[in-house]
Amino acid sequence: MAERQPLSEQDRADLVAYLDGELKGEAARALQAKLQLHPEARAEAEALARTWDLLDYLPRAEPSPAFTERTLSRLVVPTRRLTTTRRRPWLWGALWAAGLLAAFACGLAGYNLLAPRRPPEVRENPDQQFLDRLPAAVRDKVKDLPPEQRREAIGQLREEERRNIEQWKRWSHTTLQPAAAPAGKPPASAKNPPRK
Amino acid sequence: VAATSETSRQLALRDPDVRLMLRVRDDEAGAFEELVAQFQHRLVAVMHHLIGNADEAEDLAQEVFLRVYRARKKYHPRCKFSTWLFTIANNLALNTLRSRQRKPVVPLPAADSGPLGPRPAEQLVPDRGSGPMQRVQRQELAAVVRRALETLNERQRMAVVLNKFEDMNYAEIAEVMGLTVKAVKSLLSRARMNLRAALVNYIYMDGEPVPEAPAE
Numbered sequence: 001m002a003e004r005q006p007l008s009e010q011d012r013a014d015l016v017a018y019l020d021g022e023l024k025g026e027a028a029r030a031l032q033a034k035l036q037l038h039p040e041a042r043a044e045a046e047a048l049a050r051t052w053d054l055l056d057y058l059p060r061a062e063p064s065p066a067f068t069e070r071t072l073s074r075l076v077v078p079t080r081r082l083t084t085t086r087r088r089p090w091l092w093g094a095l096w097a098a099g100l101l102a103a104f105a106c107g108l109a110g111y112n113l114l115a116p117r118r119p120p121e122v123r124e125n126p127d128q129q130f131l132d133r134l135p136a137a138v139r140d141k142v143k144d145l146p147p148e149q150r151r152e153a154i155g156q157l158r159e160e161e162r163r164n165i166e167q168w169k170r171w172s173h174t175t176l177q178p179a180a181a182p183a184g185k186p187p188a189s190a191k192n193p194p195r196k
Numbered sequence: 197v198a199a200t201s202e203t204s205r206q207l208a209l210r211d212p213d214v215r216l217m218l219r220v221r222d223d224e225a226g227a228f229e230e231l232v233a234q235f236q237h238r239l240v241a242v243m244h245h246l247i248g249n250a251d252e253a254e255d256l257a258q259e260v261f262l263r264v265y266r267a268r269k270k271y272h273p274r275c276k277f278s279t280w281l282f283t284i285a286n287n288l289a290l291n292t293l294r295s296r297q298r299k300p301v302v303p304l305p306a307a308d309s310g311p312l313g314p315r316p317a318e319q320l321v322p323d324r325g326s327g328p329m330q331r332v333q334r335q336e337l338a339a340v341v342r343r344a345l346e347t348l349n350e351r352q353r354m355a356v357v358l359n360k361f362e363d364m365n366y367a368e369i370a371e372v373m374g375l376t377v378k379a380v381k382s383l384l385s386r387a388r389m390n391l392r393a394a395l396v397n398y399i400y401m402d403g404e405p406v407p408e409a410p411a412e
Contacts, residue, residue, distance in 0.1 A: 057337045
């Protein structure tokens, strides 16, 4: 009787491969010889084969009759989701642009409605604009004049203003030069220029 | 590139499933439906063996088909179509099993196991008598084998299922699982030893003497 030898891990791997038809050539012949010589190896091979056969007791699950239909119906959902995802960046961009445009329009409308505005007679009347620049005491006196005299007074004041400006220019030309001698006195009329 | 293209063409000529998948890739009407109809039985069965729950197996099989459809435009045949299909199934099933390990699901007791759950192994006396008894015994044995399969880790289980129920050889299993052939040989060897240990009380129920267990 052959001597009992425990099977090594490699022997068992070869044995399983042999049972699976995966051991070829010399390795297969060597294992066949070992099986003939060693009853424990034969017993092991028998047990492994029987164990493998027990797996046949596992029931084989079958798909439900509607499997194909349900699988195909699931194809629609990801496609729709993908389409929506692709559309989103464009949609969000458009929404942002529309929002910005609406905010700009609201700002403009609010400014036009709420900003302080001068009455049209002021905006369109240069005499009135000139009067507004004058000191209050002078302005009130001119305003109280009859229209004809008021126009005349305004004309004189404009002329006075023009002369004053000419004097300031001359004074600044002679006095405010970089290398000029000590600054001279400004003209007396320049001390009280019309209010800007 | 030319060699790869030629290999693909030859594979397509040899494997009708590759030709069908190429029709799916080209958006030919009805091709995907044909593909689903053709592979649903194998895929659901494999998923059921791996996951152990019929409803979940069907959901996962559907997800595999959806992934195939989404990846159709990138499909270039480099192997048998079924190998590519089961590679996708393998990735999905392993992810599911690993996620289940992190968040264990409590299985509902089988309806035929009684209020105390599965019966102990010693109650499984072999019975060659009446039909109903044989049926019950068969169902109980199926539950035992199911539990034995669940003692394997997910990679061993996948290798066993592909080898046993898909008749895949070691090279095909290696391709599906991204392993070497040597690693598959080792994986299957350990898996079968574990199954043998788990089922040792059921191997010799026909009265034959049980041989002594091998020394570890």
